[in-house]
Amino acid sequence: MPDYGHDLLFGTFVTPSVSPAHHAVDLAVTADRAGLDLVTFQDHPYQPRFHDTWTLLSYVASRTERIHLSGNVLSLPLRQPAVLARSAASLDLLSGGRVELGLGAGAFWDAIDAMGGRRLSPAQAVAALEEAIAIMRQLWAADRPGGVHVKGDYYTADGAKRGPAPAHDIGIWVGAYKPRMLALTGRAADGWLPSLPYLPGGPSDLADLNARIDEAATSAGRSPSDVRRLLNLNGRFSDTSTSLLNGPPDQWAEELAGLTLEHGITGFVLATDDEYATELFASEVAPATRELVAAERRG
Amino acid sequence: MHYGHALTFGTFLTPSARDPGQVVSLATRAEELGFDLVTIQDHPYQPAHLDAWTLLTWLAGRTRRVTLAPGVLNLPLRAPAVLAGAAASLDRLSGGRLALALGAGAFWKAIGAMGGRTLSPGESVAALSEAIDLIRARWDVTGEGPVRLHGEHYHVDGAARGPAPAHDVPLWLGAAKPRMLRLLGEKADGWVVTHQLLRPGQLAQGNRRIDEAAVAAGRDPREIRRLLNVSGDFLGGPGEKWVEELLPLVVDDGVGTFILMTDDAETLERFAGEVAPALREAVERELPGAFRRPLRRAAVRARRREGIAYDDLPETLADTTIEPGDVGYAEVRSTYLRGGAPGLVLRPGTEEEVAEALAFARAHPHLPLSLRSGGHGISGRSTNDGGIVLDVSRLDSIDVVDPARRRVHIGPGARWMDVAAALAPHGLALTSGDYGGVGVGGLATAGGLGFLARKHGLTIDHLRAVRMVLADGSVVRASDHENPDLFWAVRGAGANFGIVTSFEFEADEVGDVGWAQLVFDASDTAGLLHRWGAAQEAAPRDVTSFLLVSPPRRGRPPMAHLMAMVDTADPETILDRLRPLAEIGPLYDQSVVLTSYASVMANASPDAHDGRGEPVTRSAFAEHITPEFAADAERLIRGGAVYFFQIRSVGGAVADVPPDATAYAHRSANFSVTTFGVDRRRVDAAWDRLAEHVDGLYLSFETDTRPERLADAFPPATLRRLRELKAAYDPDNVFRDNFNITPSTTKEPTHA
Numbered sequence A: 001m002p003d004y005g006h007d008l009l010f011g012t013f014v015t016p017s018v019s020p021a022h023h024a025v026d027l028a029v030t031a032d033r034a035g036l037d038l039v040t041f042q043d044h045p046y047q048p049r050f051h052d053t054w055t056l057l058s059y060v061a062s063r064t065e066r067i068h069l070s071g072n073v074l075s076l077p078l079r080q081p082a083v084l085a086r087s088a089a090s091l092d093l094l095s096g097g098r099v100e101l102g103l104g105a106g107a108f109w110d111a112i113d114a115m116g117g118r119r120l121s122p123a124q125a126v127a128a129l130e131e132a133i134a135i136m137r138q139l140w141a142a143d144r145p146g147g148v149h150v151k152g153d154y155y156t157a158d159g160a161k162r163g164p165a166p167a168h169d170i171g172i173w174v175g176a177y178k179p180r181m182l183a184l185t186g187r188a189a190d191g192w193l194p195s196l197p198y199l200p201g202g203p204s205d206l207a208d209l210n211a212r213i214d215e216a217a218t219s220a221g222r223s224p225s226d227v228r229r230l231l232n233l234n235g236r237f238s239d240t241s242t243s244l245l246n247g248p249p250d251q252w253a254e255e256l257a258g259l260t261l262e263h264g265i266t267g268f269v270l271a272t273d274d275e276y277a278t279e280l281f282a283s284e285v286a287p288a289t290r291e292l293v294a295a296e297r298r299g
Numbered sequence B: 001m002h003y004g005h006a007l008t009f010g011t012f013l014t015p016s017a018r019d020p021g022q023v024v025s026l027a028t029r030a031e032e033l034g035f036d037l038v039t040i041q042d043h044p045y046q047p048a049h050l051d052a053w054t055l056l057t058w059l060a061g062r063t064r065r066v067t068l069a070p071g072v073l074n075l076p077l078r079a080p081a082v083l084a085g086a087a088a089s090l091d092r093l094s095g096g097r098l099a100l101a102l103g104a105g106a107f108w109k110a111i112g113a114m115g116g117r118t119l120s121p122g123e124s125v126a127a128l129s130e131a132i133d134l135i136r137a138r139w140d141v142t143g144e145g146p147v148r149l150h151g152e153h154y155h156v157d158g159a160a161r162g163p164a165p166a167h168d169v170p171l172w173l174g175a176a177k178p179r180m181l182r183l184l185g186e187k188a189d190g191w192v193v194t195h196q197l198l199r200p201g202q203l204a205q206g207n208r209r210i211d212e213a214a215v216a217a218g219r220d221p222r223e224i225r226r227l228l229n230v231s232g233d234f235l236g237g238p239g240e241k242w243v244e245e246l247l248p249l250v251v252d253d254g255v256g257t258f259i260l261m262t263d264d265a266e267t268l269e270r271f272a273g274e275v276a277p278a279l280r281e282a283v284e285r286e287l288p289g290a291f292r293r294p295l296r297r298a299a300v301r302a303r304r305r306e307g308i309a310y311d312d313l314p315e316t317l318a319d320t321t322i323e324p325g326d327v328g329y330a331e332v333r334s335t336y337l338r339g340g341a342p343g344l345v346l347r348p349g350t351e352e353e354v355a356e357a358l359a360f361a362r363a364h365p366h367l368p369l370s371l372r373s374g375g376h377g378i379s380g381r382s383t384n385d386g387g388i389v390l391d392v393s394r395l396d397s398i399d400v401v402d403p404a405r406r407r408v409h410i411g412p413g414a415r416w417m418d419v420a421a422a423l424a425p426h427g428l429a430l431t432s433g434d435y436g437g438v439g440v441g442g443l444a445t446a447g448g449l450g451f452l453a454r455k456h457g458l459t460i461d462h463l464r465a466v467r468m469v470l471a472d473g474s475v476v477r478a479s480d481h482e483n484p485d486l487f488w489a490v491r492g493a494g495a496n497f498g499i500v501t502s503f504e505f506e507a508d509e510v511g512d513v514g515w516a517q518l519v520f521d522a523s524d525t526a527g528l529l530h531r532w533g534a535a536q537e538a539a540p541r542d543v544t545s546f547l548l549v550s551p552p553r554r555g556r557p558p559m560a561h562l563m564a565m566v567d568t569a570d571p572e573t574i575l576d577r578l579r580p581l582a583e584i585g586p587l588y589d590q591s592v593v594l595t596s597y598a599s600v601m602a603n604a605s606p607d608a609h610d611g612r613g614e615p616v617t618r619s620a621f622a623e624h625i626t627p628e629f630a631a632d633a634e635r636l637i638r639g640g641a642v643y644f645f646q647i648r649s650v651g652g653a654v655a656d657v658p659p660d661a662t663a664y665a666h667r668s669a670n671f672s673v674t675t676f677g678v679d680r681r682r683v684d685a686a687w688d689r690l691a692e693h694v695d696g697l698y699l700s701f702e703t704d705t706r707p708e709r710l711a712d713a714f715p716p717a718t719l720r721r722l723r724e725l726k727a728a729y730d731p732d733n734v735f736r737d738n739f740n741i742t743p744s745t746t747k748e749p750t751h752a
């Protein structure tokens, strides 16, 4: 059933390798020049082989022109929500509205704990994420009266000043698979950002997961289309078609258009550190997919 | 009273969120005006401000030269372990331009409203002290074990170390009260203080407190830079008046940096034009020659090795040189195959700096000296223990100066994969080796046995000239016409004669190539070797292949891995050429692609080297792979002394060059044989048994240091000539880290 009707976004998921220092920057610049909509980076502050993702995003933003940027996803337990909200608004202002906020409730708790972060159970982490989202939304709503007031079990803001307002409505995108997180996504997020390789049943798992989000959105008085559905992908370009996203670009386009029309996915984020694949994704897959979807939507 | 820091100037900008473009343009304007530093105040609870860290990082992408620092960063709202990583990232992304200025916190009510923890002043100083330890520990990638700190305020238990920043990021503190000043003297690298907020005499008093604490902690007060925020109001009146007011602060109070607090472009311009240069001059007049480069921290100096005059390093090299206590040390101490612990790694960035670095190294004749380009030396001991490494990897330019004549100029620090990638768009390639990570400097001074050898010869056969720094510090060009003797010697024994700073090559036109990887069952090892040798010798020149045989392991038979390049884009020819090679034994696996030379070469990781121990290798040349040789080779492979055995085909165009035309003399050989093992004595004993089948050796693959090896590397006439030239060009034997040719004893007059 669902095609939530959003326009399509195409992006990459680039390894934030710390060495060579500009590896990820160069790939992001390639994606920007190639005309992709989005470049994203994973965030593991405890991983010494990776850049600090917020710093990398800020730097990449200053070296690119049109592309939007997001963590994929930021590790909330090691980032103070009010500071993060203000940082995101700042980068959004500096970049002319190119920041989206991919957020995760946290994973690798041993590593988080070793860094001095707080260890939470899965249920606690979901609750903490919801509190953080509330703080961030209040802080961005600069024209509302009064300060930010959220009295949570995990995060509290008690009269922090609001602002600055970001340059555009920053999308809060959440990586979610389990019922509690899916419900939170439907209630509170602007986007859903799972990874195809983590879906044990492949794309067909999407139907069920979407339905849970839709349900949660509806019961929170929102519309299911308030939540954009994005998907992290792995794939390989090759001359002959062997399996899902393993074949020539036109095969990809058909498969991605299928994901849009059947499962409402309108953000395709390709995990790649390869310039050639990045360019091919932008120059061949994206336009062909858009065309197929547009034709189908025209009916 | 001064601390010897060269005078620098900075700005202090308001990160106003209302017009983000304004603070960005002020920062870039400051850089254009010659300011050394841009600082951004940080008040994360202030909605009218942009987040300072985000803005600083943005500015890193928009500036090229200035140092960037928060002024100062509000610690209570930032987790120190995460901050350490963020700082390392920013320092790396900006090319080493971060100074991390920290504050213990202020405006506690606002911090609390943000969800931060409110601390008493005493607690906040203690927390800052813990944070400094944590940050330094995460940066110290050479430290033992993971980071642990069970503090009152921060609890970190087992966090990984790293990433290290690109340079020794100075930690500055904003401080005014005694407790903070004491902490600063104990642990920090700079004092940031605002002039307006000081009572008369407070600067001197603060300095005293810092200095006392520094000395008590075993430090030298000169390690600590004093930075003063000064504001436009204070600096009323004409430029001379400003100079007059600022001069005593330098001369009497040891201020090393003035940070101008203004958001007004005109004030910045006036300051840069009228005040900064005049103040520098006035200071030089008052305290001539007093300003040198800042001292490295006591903790860094404590890791210095004996016998190196660290403090005599010329100014030009100081910034890029790495010593054992420096953050970058872990990435430069070792090479690809060798662990090392040098006392100093000099990293000159220009030819003049190479000469300076060499002069500095020569002032330490008692210490080992290693020369390094790409760090893939096997025979070349490009690291050492306690000595000096002269690393020219920053000379890595690749210029196609004349595509029509196929002329390219390449710096020694370039890696062959980058060379291949840069030449490919011009339809050109230079034969190199089989691994893209290898540096140009080491390979192009020794030979260069690569995948295009039979068609196009050795890498050195494409060399038309070199520029080099000789032992006496002179810079010369050598070619067939200029210093022809030297040019002869460089092509095969270059490491003994000087430091090549630029190679001038004539590349070949190379289009797409056939690239095959075949895996064989090598149970019949000898038969396979012999059949391959025969097939390869019979093959036309456009095919060059390397055969790697691995010993049997855990019930698995020996395996052979063949890599072959066919220099043609015609698929039929490629398959024709490969067919005889594919028939040498039972095939396990095969892959054949039409691809570019550059993509075959793009096979190395960009990671820093972290070799351990010493490679144990042997090398030899062979004319043919006779059945007898093949049988003895099988015995070696199965004997357990070696884990890697490779034969490469050479011959073809390599043999077109007469043996006396270059110092690389083994032109007639069809094969180069190499082995790696673990135990020196076992490998040597096993290898020496091949002696009757082989002749000579390729020095780049040989690590045996017994004196006979020199005679294997160079035939008598070649060696005689090399010795004479060595006496002329390097009579003191400065260059000795790679197949050292001792000068002939009859000293000749040095070259003109």
Ligand SMILES: Cc1cc2nc3c(=O)[nH]c(=O)nc-3n(C[C@H](O)[C@H](O)[C@H](O)COP(=O)(O)OP(=O)(O)OC[C@H]3O[C@@H](n4cnc5c(N)ncnc54)[C@H](O)[C@@H]3O)c2cc1C
Residues within 6 Å of the ligand: B335, B336, B337, B370, B371, B372, B373, B374, B375, B376, B377, B378, B379, B380, B381, B382, B392, B412, B432, B433, B434, B435, B437, B438, B439, B440, B441, B442, B443, B445, B446, B447, B448, B449, B450, B494, B495, B496, B498, B499, B500, B501, B700, B701, B737, B738
């Ligand atoms: C994985 C691997 C694969 C290899 N494959 C091949 C191959 O296919 N074909 C081949 O021919 N060789 C090959 N080699 C050998 C390689 O060419 C030599 O080890 C070479 O010295 C490495 O050059 P480098 O600049 O990377 O090494 P470095 O370690 O930087 O230098 C090695 C030595 O070269 C000398 N040297 C370095 N720079 C200069 C300079 N600017 N001027 C003068 N002398 C200098 C010094 O004596 C130094 O000790 C390989 C080595 C490795 C480790």
